[in-house]
Amino acid sequence: MKKDILQNASQAIDPERIFATPREIVPIQRATLPQEIVKAIADLIRRGVWRAGDMIPAEKELATQFGVGRSTIREAVKSLAVMGVIESRAGEGSFLRQPSSEALAGAMMWGLLLSERNLDDLLEARILIEVECSSKAAELRGDDVPPRLYRIVEEMRNHFSDYSRFMALDNEFHVLLARSAGNVLYSTMAETIQGLVRIWYSATYDIPGTMDLTIAEHMRIVDAVRDRNELAAKEAMRAHLSRAGSRLKLALG
Missing domain, CATH: 1.20.120.530 (GntR ligand-binding domain-like)
Known part of the structure; x- marks a missing residue:
């Protein structure tokens, strides 16, 4: 069962979009506020830079791209997960969820x-x-x-x-x-x-x-x-x- 789930998940991922590093990511000036990271990620989604099903970059990479500490990224990602925007898959990474009312x-x-x-x-x-x-x-x-x-x-x-x-x-x-x-x-x-x-x-x-x-x-x-x-x-x-x-x-x- 677990093997089938992982196989289906891997088939749904577009390899060319994994760990995309869009030029639109710019350093955040108010680095102490995870809310600013949430807004920046929401803007990337709104503009179609990241789409449902995409794997988002790892915590370390996001911290470098946004110019903030990893703890700030961690808090922002947790907030997005609570809101149902991001889901974490064990052993794979974090992905943008399909649009829903959740x-x-x-x-x-x-x-x-x-x-x-x-x-x-x-x-x-x-x-x-x-x-x-x-x-x-x-x-x-x-x-x-x-x-x-x-x-x-x-x-x-x-x-x-x-x-x-x-x-x-x-x-x-x-x-x-x-x-x-x-x-x-x-x-x-x-x-x-x-x-x-x-x-x-x-x-x-x-x-x-x-x-x-x-x-x-x-x-x-x-x-x-x-x-x-x-x-x-x-x-x-x-x-x-x-x-x-x-x-x-x-x-x-």
Whole structure:
């Protein structure tokens, strides 16, 4: 198995592009800031100097080309790896990953977690993304989507005493709705937001009536999606997210 994986990986690499040393690489003046290296590498990718699948030069070579220390390069490469831009393959090197929405999701996750206004930012992002997802889901949804959403809501009714399961079903509801919108970026952003929702929103369950209200709000969304009523779906989702945000602020004081 390992041999096959390595063989397939080697076949996907263009030998002429390995360890490319583009003339565009210039020394970085602010050598103490790995962020500058990240920006410089991003610019190389944007301009097509490096492309998906390319093996990037080794740490030592990059340090020489950019005119910085190896520790600076190491930090920059780690940052790009966390964001999903670069992947390391044992015994081979570091490669630029194929374009995907994972980098965007990672950037969103860190930005929302570290922002000084993170709760307000999270609510605003949810409204912008999930309201549009609801509208698109109502427009494009398949025949199986409303029944699946109704089943999730019904299962939520059966788990009032299990906060963890109720939260998981709540997340599942929003993710399924986003996926029904037919846009992979919407779906990925919604999934990322739901990861943040799990961090904070469980606190709202201590507020009496929260679960009943959540289910009623979800039902209005599903009814609109079932009827292919895009405007009603948007309004129902906007109302749900605004009320959920208010409940969260109340729970957190």
